[in-house]
Amino acid sequence: QSALTQPPSASGSPGQSVTISCTGTSSDVGGYNYVSWYQQHPDKAPKLMIYDVNKRPSGVPDRFSGSKSGNTASLTVSGLQAEDEADYYCSSHVGSNKVIFGGGTKLTVL
Amino acid sequence: EVQMVESGGGLVQPGGSLRLSCAASGFTFSSYWMHWVRQAPGKGLVWVSLINNDGSSTSYADSVKGRFTISRDNAKNTLYLQVNSLRAEDTAVYYCARGGHSTCLGWGRGTLVTVSS
Numbered sequence: 001q002s003a004l005t006q007p008p009s010a011s012g013s014p015g016q017s018v019t020i021s022c023t024g025t026s027s028d029v030g031g032y033n034y035v036s037w038y039q040q041h042p043d044k045a046p047k048l049m050i051y052d053v054n055k056r057p058s059g060v061p062d063r064f065s066g067s068k069s070g071n072t073a074s075l076t077v078s079g080l081q082a083e084d085e086a087d088y089y090c091s092s093h094v095g096s097n098k099v100i101f102g103g104g105t106k107l108t109v110l
Numbered sequence: 111e112v113q114m115v116e117s118g119g120g121l122v123q124p125g126g127s128l129r130l131s132c133a134a135s136g137f138t139f140s141s142y143w144m145h146w147v148r149q150a151p152g153k154g155l156v157w158v159s160l161i162n163n164d165g166s167s168t169s170y171a172d173s174v175k176g177r178f179t180i181s182r183d184n185a186k187n188t189l190y191l192q193v194n195s196l197r198a199e200d201t202a203v204y205y206c207a208r209g210g211h212s213t214c215l216g217w218g219r220g221t222l223v224t225v226s227s
Contacts, residue, residue: 003154034212038155045205045217046147046155057215089155093212097160097169099145104154 004029004090004102011108012080020105022073022090028100030071034093037066037075040104041086049088050075077107085109112136112216114189114206119221126196126225132189132206132218140164140184145214146191148202148223158204159191160211174200196225 005023012018022029022037029035037050048057050066053073063078073092077084090102118130132144146158159180160169168180179192189206203222207214 003156032212036213038214040155045219046214047217048209048213048215051213051215087154091155091157091212091214097162097167097211098171099157099160099212101147101155101157 004092004100006088006090006102006105008103009106009108011110012077013110014080014082016080017076017078018080018107019074019076020088020090020107022075022092022102024071024073024092024100026071028071028092028094029068029073031095032093033068035066035068035073036091037064037073038089038091039084039086040089046089080109082109112208114208114216114218116204116206116218116221119204119223121224121226122196123227124197124225127192127194128196128223130191130193130204130206130221130223132191134187134189134206134208137208139182139187139208142208142215143210144180144182144189145207145209146178146180146189147205147207147214147217148200149205149220150199150202153202156202161189162211193223196223198225201225 038046040046054066203220209215
């Protein structure tokens with residue numbers, strides 16, 4: 001199973017919105033509503049930002065939102081802030097209780 | 111406070127073995143599925159293995175199937191990963207995470223496994 005496809009980088013200015021895509025297949029992203037998004041700052045553990053495509057865990061700002069269309073999921077960060085600069089990873093259920101991650105996207109706040 | 115602390119990593123020769131542990135506290139360990147996820151230096155996250163809340167069901171990434179074994183001791187609030195026949199490409203920080211069957215809700219800080227002669 002190949003990793004989900006994410007753009008290597010994305011950027012935006014403070015206050016702007018940026019969307020990161022995550023493309024899979026009908027066997028993973030397209031087949032289940034079990035897409036998650038994680039934020040990872042340098043030398044830190046990942047943090048769950050979105051689960052089940054568009055649900056936010058308690059404590060995650062509503063500036064972060066998720067969606068899915070067909071085999072592609074998206075994470076949108078609105079009102080960009082300096083602390084949003086980090087690596088972002090998507091993941092998806094792939095059946096048989098397995099999970100697959102995307103390759104990661106480095107978000108730069110200009 | 112929810113906490114997961116991994117241990118057991120270190121330097122091991124190719125072909126060697128290690129037993130990684132993840133001590134959990136601050137939540138009802140037996141209610142959660144648990145994952146191992148690894149990250150090679152400078153690389154992305156890679157899912158490794160999953161065990162359900164009572165330990166009756168496990169799953170593995172193809173790259174580790176047959177070499178790694180996940181287990182848990184709910185009485186000790188501890189998750190394990192037995193890693194055998196290690197290869198250079200297994201070098202990574204190994205994270206444990208609690209969650210459901212497809213989501214890692216909370217993560218530990220990781221333990222570094224280095225496979226080198």
